[in-house]
Amino acid sequence: MIFLxxxxxxxxxxxxxxxxxxxxxxxxLYALSAHSGWFTAxxxxxxxxxxxxxxxxxxVNMATFAGFITAGIPGAAASTLGLILPSIIVVLIVANLLxxxxxxxxxKDAFYALRPAAIALLCASGMxxxxxxxxxxxxxxxxxxxSAFTSALNWKAMIFGVILYAMQKRFKWSFVSFVAxxxxxGIIFRFSC
Amino acid sequence: MKNLLRLYLIFLKIGAVTFGGGxxxxxxxxxxxxxxxxxxxxxxxxxxxxxxxxxxxxxAINVSTFIGNKRGGVPGGFVSTFGFATAPxxxxxxxxxxxxxxxxxxxxxxxxxxxxxxxxxxxVNAVSRxxxxxxxxxxxxxxxxFVFALCASxxxxxxxxxxxxxxxxxxxxxxAWQRCRRRAK
Numbered sequence: 001m002i003f004l005x006x007x008x009x010x011x012x013x014x015x016x017x018x019x020x021x022x023x024x025x026x027x028x029l030y031a032l033s034a035h036s037g038w039f040t041a042x043x044x045x046x047x048x049x050x051x052x053x054x055x056x057x058x059x060v061n062m063a064t065f066a067g068f069i070t071a072g073i074p075g076a077a078a079s080t081l082g083l084i085l086p087s088i089i090v091v092l093i094v095a096n097l098l099x100x101x102x103x104x105x106x107x108k109d110a111f112y113a114l115r116p117a118a119i120a121l122l123c124a125s126g127m128x129x130x131x132x133x134x135x136x137x138x139x140x141x142x143x144x145x146x147s148a149f150t151s152a153l154n155w156k157a158m159i160f161g162v163i164l165y166a167m168q169k170r171f172k173w174s175f176v177s178f179v180a181x182x183x184x185x186g187i188i189f190r191f192s193c
Numbered sequence: 194m195k196n197l198l199r200l201y202l203i204f205l206k207i208g209a210v211t212f213g214g215g216x217x218x219x220x221x222x223x224x225x226x227x228x229x230x231x232x233x234x235x236x237x238x239x240x241x242x243x244x245x246x247x248x249x250x251x252x253a254i255n256v257s258t259f260i261g262n263k264r265g266g267v268p269g270g271f272v273s274t275f276g277f278a279t280a281p282x283x284x285x286x287x288x289x290x291x292x293x294x295x296x297x298x299x300x301x302x303x304x305x306x307x308x309x310x311x312x313x314x315x316x317v318n319a320v321s322r323x324x325x326x327x328x329x330x331x332x333x334x335x336x337x338x339f340v341f342a343l344c345a346s347x348x349x350x351x352x353x354x355x356x357x358x359x360x361x362x363x364x365x366x367x368x369a370w371q372r373c374r375r376r377a378k
Contacts, residue, residue, distance in 0.1 A: 015250045017357040022215065022251050023319045027344075027356040035353070042309075049308040050288055052315060055209050056281025057253035064282050068289040076286050084274055087250030091258040092270050094248060102244045106368060111247060113367025114360065115327035116337040119320060121356050124344030126316040133309040154306075161310045168314060176212070178311050186307020187300055 004078040007070060010036070011063050011082030019114060022051075022058035025083075027121035029062060030128050038070040042132045053179045060084060134158050156189050197272045200265055204257055204276030215245075215252035222256065232264050253277065332370065336363060 010032060018024040029044050039047075043066075051061030060083060067079025094101045101107060134154050160182070168178055186192070203225060211218045219242070226232045233241075238256075245255035254274055261273025295301045328334050340359055347354045 013357060017249065017360045018251075019247075019249050019360060022253075023316070025251070026316075031353075031356050045309045045312050046292075046305050048312045048315065049305070050285065050292070052312075053212075054281060054284045054288065055211055056278065056284070057211075057215065057251040059251035060254060060278055061281050061285050064285040065289050068286055069293065073286055076282065076289075080278060080282055084250065084254050084278060087248065087254045088258050088270055088274050090248045090250070091245070091255050092262055092267055094244060095259055095262045095270070096267070102240075102247045105371075107247055109368045109371035110364035111367065112333070112371055113336050113363040115323070116333040117340045117359055117363035119323050119327050120337045120340035121344060121359060122316070122320055122323070123341055124347075126313075126320060127345065129309070129316055130313055133306070133313050157306065157310050160307070161313055164310060165314050165317065168318075174212070175311075175315070178314075179308055182307040182311035183304040184307070186303045186305065186310070189307075190303050191306035191310070192299070192302045 003071060004074055007067060007075055008078040008082040011067070011079040012086055014063070015083040015086040018059065019118060022060075022062075023122055024118055025059040025062055027125040029066060030125045032066070039066055041128050043069060045129050045132050048129070049179055053176045134161070154191065157191050160185055160189070160191075196265055197268055200261055200269055200273045201276040204261070204273040205279050207257075208277040209280035211253065215256075218253050218256070222260070226260060233260060237263070336366070 014025055014028040014032070018028055026044070026048070029047070030041065033039050033041055033044055044062075047062045047065045048058070050065055051058045054061055060080060063079045063083040064076045068076040071078070098104075134157055135152050164178065164182065207218065207221055207225065211221060219238075222238060223235075227235060227238065241256045241259040242252070245252045245259065248255050254277065257274045257277040258270040262270035265272065292301070296305075328337050340363070343350075343354055343359075
C-alpha cells in the first residue's frame with residue numbers, strides 16, 4: 001500500500017513537471033529508473049515502442065507500462081492516476097478561473113526558456129536510448145581501449161538504424177508498420193547478440 | 194448523470210482509436226464534437242490545443258479535460274479524461290503482462306532489440322520537430338547547450354540532475370531574462 005502511494009507520488013511529480021507532450025515524460029522515466037531501480041534503461045526503451053504502437057497518448061501509456069512492471073495492475077492504476085491527475089487539476093483551474101492563459105506574458109516568458117531546456121532533456125535521454133540499442137552492455141563493461149570499444153558497438157543495429165531513418169523519411173507508413181518491420185529485422189539478423 | 198455517462202463513453206471510444214496521442218487526435222475530436230454534435234466551436238478546439246501545450250502533462254489528456262469541462266463542468270473534466278485513459282490502460286496492462294512472460298525467449302529479445310532501433314528514429318524525429326519552435330535565437334541555443342551538457346555529464350557531477358529541477362529553473366530563468374530584456378529596451 002505504501003509502495004503504491006510512492007508510485008503514485010513519483011508519477012504525480014512527472015505529470016506536474018513534464019511539459020510539452022508525451023515524449024517529455026521520457027527524461028523523467030530515465031531519472032526514475034536510475035534512482036528507484038524499479039525498471040531498467042532497456043525497459044524504458046521497450047516501453048516507448050509499446051506505448052507508441054498502442055492506442056492512447058504515449059506519455060500515459062509509458063506510465064501505465066512502468067507502473068505495471070513495477071507492481072502489476074494496482075501499480076499501473078497508481079502510476080496512470082498519478083500522471084493524469086496534475087493535468088486534470090491544472091486544466092480545470094485554467095479553464096474555469098484564468099482567461100487567456102496562453103496569452104499571459106508570464107507563461108510566454110517561462111516557455112521561452114522552458115522549451116529549449118525540455119529538448120535538451122529529451123536529447124540527453126535519447127542518448128540513453130541510443131546506448132542501450134547500439135552498444136552491447138556486457139561487452140562495454142569489460143571494454144578497455146579503442147578496439148574493445150568498437151567491438152562493443154552493435155553494427156547490425158546501427159546500419160539498420162540508418163536504413164530505417166531513410167525509409168521513414170521516404171515512405172509515409174504508420175508507426176506500427178515500422179515497428180513490425182524492425183521486430184522482423186531484429187529476429188532475422190539477431191540484433192541482441 | 195446521463196450526460197456524464199455519455200461523455201465517458203464518447204471518450205472511451207476516442208481513446209481506443211487514437212494512435213500517437215495529441216495531434217493525431219485532432220481530426221477525431223473535430224468530427225465528434227464540432228461536426229457531429231456541435232458541442233464546441235472550431236476556435237475553442239484550437240484554443241484548447243494552444244493552452245493544452247502550455248499546461249503540464251500530456252496534450253491529449255489536457256484537451257480531453259477541457260472538452261469535458263465545457264460540456265459537464267468539473268465532473269465532466271474528470272469523466273472524459275478517465276474515459277480517454279480506459280482503453281489504453283487495458284491494452285497496455287495485457288501487453289505488459291504477456292511481454293514479461295515471454296521476455297526470456299531469444300525471439301522476443303531479438304524482436305525488441307530491433308524495435309529499439311525504431312525507437313531511436315522516433316526520438317530523432319521528436320527532437321527535430323520540437324527544435325524549430327524552441328531554439329530560435331542565441332539565448333535559447335545557449336539554454337539548450339547548457340542543459341544538455343549538464344545532463345550529459347551528470348554521471349561525473351557530485352549532485353544528481355533532476356528533470357523537475359531543470360524544468361522549474363528554466364521557467365524561472367525565462368521569466369527573469371525576458372523581464373530584464375524588456376526593461377533594457
